[in-house]
Amino acid sequence: MAVDETLISKYFNWSDAKIVAFQKALLEWYDREGRQLPWRVDHDPYHVFVSEIMLQQTQVQTVIPYYLDFIASFPTVGELASAPESKLLKAWEGLGYYSRVRNMQKAAQQIMRDYAGQWPTTAAKLQTLTGIGPYTAAAIASIAFNQPIAAIDGNAFRVFARLLKIDLDISKSQTRPVFQAIGDRLISVARPGDFNQAIMDLGTSYLTAKQPDAEHSPVRDFDESLADGTTLAYPVKTKKAKPIDFYYYALAIQSPEGWLFEQRPTKGMLARLWMLPLIDRDDLTTSDPKEVLAELSTLFQQETEIHAEFHEVEMKPVIHTFTHQKWHIQIVQAKLTSTPNLSLFSGKWLSLAAIAEAPLPTVQLKLNQQLFV
DNA sequence: GATCCGTGGTG
DNA sequence: TCACCAAGGAT
Incomplete structure (x- = not known):
């Protein structure tokens, strides 16, 4: 005072x-x-x-x-x-x-x-x-x-x-x-x-x-x-730190009921907004592209008993820079012939109309551009 | 008190 | 591409 x-x-x-x-x-x-x-x-x-x-x-x-x-x-x-x-x-x-x-x-x-x-x-x-x-x-x-x-x-x-x-x-x-x-x-x-x-x-x-x-x-x-x-x-001001790089796969999984989306946690980045499930590449045991896809497929099948054939989408990674983080996201896609119960991913199947209604961060709007246009 | 939390514009 | 900036606040 x-x-x-x-x-x-x-x-x-x-x-x-x-x-x-x-x-x-x-x-x-x-x-x-x-x-x-x-x-x-x-x-x-x-x-x-x-x-x-x-x-x-x-x-x-x-x-x-x-x-x-x-x-x-x-x-x-x-x-x-x-x-x-x-x-x-x-x-x-x-x-x-x-x-x-x-x-x-x-x-x-x-x-x-x-x-x-x-x-x-x-x-x-x-x-x-x-x-x-x-x-x-x-x-x-x-x-x-x-x-x-x-x-x-x-x-x-x-x-x-x-x-x-x-x-x-x-x-x-x-x-x-x-x-x-x-x-x-x-x-x-x-x-x-x-x-x-x-x-x-x-x-x-x-x-x-x-x-x-x-x-x-x-x-x-x-x-x-x-x-x-x-x-x-003037003014005197200390510089800001550079953003840290993060590398993710975004899972674009389509079932007859729509696309799998997750609501982000209550706290932290983009809290309570909706996005495709993101898998941190560091959480996977391999970085070889073919093995990555096999591992994602295994991860998904464990919970669903539904065969999911992931394939890497031929598109450039989406890069999005926040104040403190820089995300590099590679989209991988899978199309399912039936709708499995979800437990591994705490998400919902959203129709295109529902996706348009949901609050999405700009990084997800960029992913939408790649997927839905 | 340092760090976290988004996005769009600019040189 | 990159650093910096723009009517800050919570933790």
Whole structure:
């Protein structure tokens, strides 16, 4: 809570007059050139909430169609709270970070149960809701309820780091309180929501990460890194690790009732979404292609007593890169003349129509492209 | 506090 | 191909 005052004053010692001038320059620009976005047509806390969750680590252009569909399907927090999970996951299909939508429903249920459907108005209370952290709580509190608290996202880190030449590593958790304290001193008490959104618009226009145009920004006169030509030195951030390679076979098994799909476990990657069964190549005793197919066939027959003749599909492996993992998937196919009982694979036989209804991760959509087109 | 959790775009 | 980025949060 108590942020080291000497650390703050190392980077920030603007006068009140300078702060006011900064707010004026920023907000006048925002009034002139701020983006028109679907979630900016009103300040409904539910609308702000849905958009902010979707925008976590996701670009505006990606979010827009999902936001419009989501609000149409689940218009109120009460309808979100009572929606079936499968519908929610389907609405989120392709957006990534799928735990966001399940946490969003938990938060909606907390609103209904603990707050009688009325949103709490302070960032502190909002942050107790599942899936709402310091950034999202500040965004909702400031935009929907005019609370003067800075929303420190990637844009705010970058903008403030450049303006004030803050050389703290923004990937370290101790850094956030410093930016929070400085942002809270800079923010316009009269228009906190617009201030936060203006900082974000600034971060996606003149002060972008790779090709900034700081010399034309509306706050160029307040930009200390522009003054000495060190814009690109900020923000300081440690590099991310390279994704780890994984090698799988995807079993494309077709019976008269459809294709065998599995729902992924409740926790971990792509939780509760549907995919073809994946066999880790490291779990097989051989890497010789012919022996692999024989082993898969044996594996399947053990449980079914149905003869399954697997064959490698003549297609390139599907390669899909996540943040931390890179999957190399070779499809193997088998067509069954009757439908066996399942025990080895805890899956379901899905018709093409059912596959279209099920929530699928993008890597499975890639597999579908190879199989069903 | 380091790691996990997706996807699409860009140079 | 690859590294990096984009309105973060939970564990």
